[in-house]
Amino acid sequence: MTVLASRTxxxxxxxxxxxxxxxxxxxxxxxxxxxxxxxxxxxxxxxxAPQLTATFHLAAAVASVVVGVAIAAAGWLTAGWALLLLPAGWAATLHGARNLRMLIFHQCSHRNMYGRRSLDNAIGYAIPSLLIIQNFQRYSREHVSDHHAVHHMTLRDPTVQAFLVSLGLRPGTTRRQMWTTVLRKLVSPWFHLQFLVARIRSFATGSAPAEKAAAIGIYGTAAVLATAADAWALLAVVWFVPLVPLYQISNTLRLCVKHTFPTADTTHRRGREHFAGLTNAIFLGSPAPAPGASPLRAALAWLGWSARMLLWHLPVRYLVLTGDTVVHDFHHRYPVSRRWVDYIFARQHDLDAGHPGWPPYTEEWGLIAAINRVFDSLAAADPDEFDIRRIASVSRRELFAAFDD
Incomplete structure (x- = not known):
C-alpha cells in the first residue's frame, strides 16, 4: 500500500x-x-495519568459554559474597562460548548460516555438542544455507519462531503489556494449564515420530540426573559456570539485537521494500516530552551518560548483542538475504549506497549503543520474518486452540520 510519505x-x-x-x-x-x-x-x-472520569469531563464542560456566560455578562453590563472581560467570557463559553460537542456528545454517540444506554442517550439528546447542532439520532447513525466503517474518507463519509461541498475544496488544488479559500470563508457573513441555517435544519430534521421540546424550552425561556428585561443585546453578545460565528470558525478549522485523504495510487482500502494512515495526532508546543546559554540569552529564549506557548499554542488548544482532538488517532483505533477519559495518556500507553496489532502512530506538531498535511493529501487525491458531482444533491443542504466527527 502506498500513502503519503509523511504518514509512514x-x-x-x-x-x-x-x-x-x-x-x-x-x-x-x-x-x-x-x-x-x-x-x-x-x-x-x-x-x-491523573485518573479523570466521565463526570469530570461533563462537569468541566458545563462549568466552562456557565462561567463564560457569567464573565461575558459581567463585562457587558459593567461596561467601561470591564468590556475587556468579553473575550475571556467568549473563550470560556466556546471552550465548554466545543467540549460538549467534541467530547461528550461524541462519546454518547458511541454509547461510551457512561456505558449506560439510557443515560448516554439522555445526555446526547440534551446537547443538540442547547447548541443547535445535528440531532443525536441522525448523528449517531451516520457517524458509526459512514465515518467509522469501510466508508471512512470516501464520498459516503460526511467529513469528505463537508470538505468538497461546504468548503468547496478540490483534489489537485494547491495548498495556497486551499488556505485562501478557507480563510475567506471564515470571514464571510454568507458562509456563516449558510452554516447557521444548516445547523438549524440538521437539528430539526429527524430530531426526537424531546430534543425539540428542550430546544423550545431553552430558547423560548431566553426570549421571554430577554424581552421582559429589555436584554436582547445582552443575550446576543453573551450567548450568540460564541455560539454562532466563533463556534463555526472553531468548527471549520478543526475540520481541516481531522483526517487525511487517501492518495490516488492507494490500491488497497481495507485493513488497519490503511485506516491508521488517515488519522494522526496533533501536538502543540515547541522545545523548551536548551540550558547553557548566557543569562541574557536564556532570558530572551524563555520569553520567546513563553510567548509562543501562551499566545499561540494555548488559544489553539483551548478554542480549536478541544477535547481529545489532539489524539484523535487513538479514538479511531479504539472507538469504544473506556480509557477515553484519560485520552492523552491512553494513547501514550498504547504507544509504549508497541501499539499491538496496529502500525506506528504518526503526528504533526502545530495547527498550521496539521492543516498543511490535510491540504496536501487532498491535493494528491484522485479527482475522479472525489468528484463532487457524485454526491447526492439532497444531502448537500446540511453538510455544514457534519463538520465534526
Missing part, C-alpha cells in the same frame, strides 16, 4: 521526536507538568 514516518530526521520535545519541558516546576501535558497533548516520559 513518525518523525522527520530534521526535527526532534515528540517525546524529546515534551521532555525538554520537564525543566519547569512539577506543578507545570500536567497543564503542559493537557496543552501539548503529549505526556512526558513516565508521567502518570
Amino acid at each position: 514516518q513518525p518523525a522527520r530526521a530534521d526535527r526532534p521526536a515528540a517525546s524529546e520535545i515534551r521532555d525538554s519541558m520537564t525543566v519547569l516546576p512539577r506543578w507545570c507538568q500536567l497543564p503542559l501535558t493537557l496543552l501539548t497533548g503529549k505526556p512526558y516520559t513516565g508521567q502518570a
Whole structure:
C-alpha cells in the first residue's frame, strides 16, 4: 500500500521526536507538568495519568459554559474597562460548548460516555438542544455507519462531503489556494449564515420530540426573559456570539485537521494500516530552551518560548483542538475504549506497549503543520474518486452540520 510519505514516518530526521520535545519541558516546576501535558497533548516520559472520569469531563464542560456566560455578562453590563472581560467570557463559553460537542456528545454517540444506554442517550439528546447542532439520532447513525466503517474518507463519509461541498475544496488544488479559500470563508457573513441555517435544519430534521421540546424550552425561556428585561443585546453578545460565528470558525478549522485523504495510487482500502494512515495526532508546543546559554540569552529564549506557548499554542488548544482532538488517532483505533477519559495518556500507553496489532502512530506538531498535511493529501487525491458531482444533491443542504466527527 502506498500513502503519503509523511504518514509512514513518525518523525522527520530534521526535527526532534515528540517525546524529546515534551521532555525538554520537564525543566519547569512539577506543578507545570500536567497543564503542559493537557496543552501539548503529549505526556512526558513516565508521567502518570491523573485518573479523570466521565463526570469530570461533563462537569468541566458545563462549568466552562456557565462561567463564560457569567464573565461575558459581567463585562457587558459593567461596561467601561470591564468590556475587556468579553473575550475571556467568549473563550470560556466556546471552550465548554466545543467540549460538549467534541467530547461528550461524541462519546454518547458511541454509547461510551457512561456505558449506560439510557443515560448516554439522555445526555446526547440534551446537547443538540442547547447548541443547535445535528440531532443525536441522525448523528449517531451516520457517524458509526459512514465515518467509522469501510466508508471512512470516501464520498459516503460526511467529513469528505463537508470538505468538497461546504468548503468547496478540490483534489489537485494547491495548498495556497486551499488556505485562501478557507480563510475567506471564515470571514464571510454568507458562509456563516449558510452554516447557521444548516445547523438549524440538521437539528430539526429527524430530531426526537424531546430534543425539540428542550430546544423550545431553552430558547423560548431566553426570549421571554430577554424581552421582559429589555436584554436582547445582552443575550446576543453573551450567548450568540460564541455560539454562532466563533463556534463555526472553531468548527471549520478543526475540520481541516481531522483526517487525511487517501492518495490516488492507494490500491488497497481495507485493513488497519490503511485506516491508521488517515488519522494522526496533533501536538502543540515547541522545545523548551536548551540550558547553557548566557543569562541574557536564556532570558530572551524563555520569553520567546513563553510567548509562543501562551499566545499561540494555548488559544489553539483551548478554542480549536478541544477535547481529545489532539489524539484523535487513538479514538479511531479504539472507538469504544473506556480509557477515553484519560485520552492523552491512553494513547501514550498504547504507544509504549508497541501499539499491538496496529502500525506506528504518526503526528504533526502545530495547527498550521496539521492543516498543511490535510491540504496536501487532498491535493494528491484522485479527482475522479472525489468528484463532487457524485454526491447526492439532497444531502448537500446540511453538510455544514457534519463538520465534526
